[in-house]
Amino acid sequence: MTPVHIRRAGPLDAAPLTRLLDGFAQPEFRPGPALGPDEIRAWMAAPAIWTLADRAGEVVGLQWVEPHAEHPPQVCEIATFLAPTPDDMAIGTRLFEATRMAARKLGFTHIRTRIRATNAGALIYYQSRGFERLTPRDDPASGRPPVRNVEMTYRL
Numbered sequence: 001m002t003p004v005h006i007r008r009a010g011p012l013d014a015a016p017l018t019r020l021l022d023g024f025a026q027p028e029f030r031p032g033p034a035l036g037p038d039e040i041r042a043w044m045a046a047p048a049i050w051t052l053a054d055r056a057g058e059v060v061g062l063q064w065v066e067p068h069a070e071h072p073p074q075v076c077e078i079a080t081f082l083a084p085t086p087d088d089m090a091i092g093t094r095l096f097e098a099t100r101m102a103a104r105k106l107g108f109t110h111i112r113t114r115i116r117a118t119n120a121g122a123l124i125y126y127q128s129r130g131f132e133r134l135t136p137r138d139d140p141a142s143g144r145p146p147v148r149n150v151e152m153t154y155r156l
Contacts, residue, residue, distance in 0.1 A: 001087070002056045006094045008102075009050035009062070014040040016059040017052065024081055049102045053082075053091045060085055063095040065103050065111060074109040078154075080125065089125070096129050104156045111154040117147045126152050 014037035022034050044050055053061030060083040068077040082088040115122045131152040138147050
């Protein structure tokens, strides 16, 4: 199998990143039209860390962190997108290691994420990285509405 290289993403990666992200965009969860390369480049200009996994020129994974708008400046939010491959968990591990170190260097102390409760793969991924669940689990006897999104945090 061709090796995967983990590196910082740059503006020239916008088109392949668009293709990767478009594979995850579900119309019911998309707030607007699909992002194009120009929108990705503009987003990359904001304060954030974009790390990608590249296999023979094809982007097979992306992870980014950016300041979390709802929390103090030392808290960032993370998102991860992995193309389905036999080694996607290994790629995710390598992406997180690079992202975690970069976030720490920038002075972040916590990484937060919000995941759809139905996304079992993402819940397992973040939990296996050491993220702690903040959202209570569904409990039909509690009278609370079903959990739609799960908040998790990681202490750097």
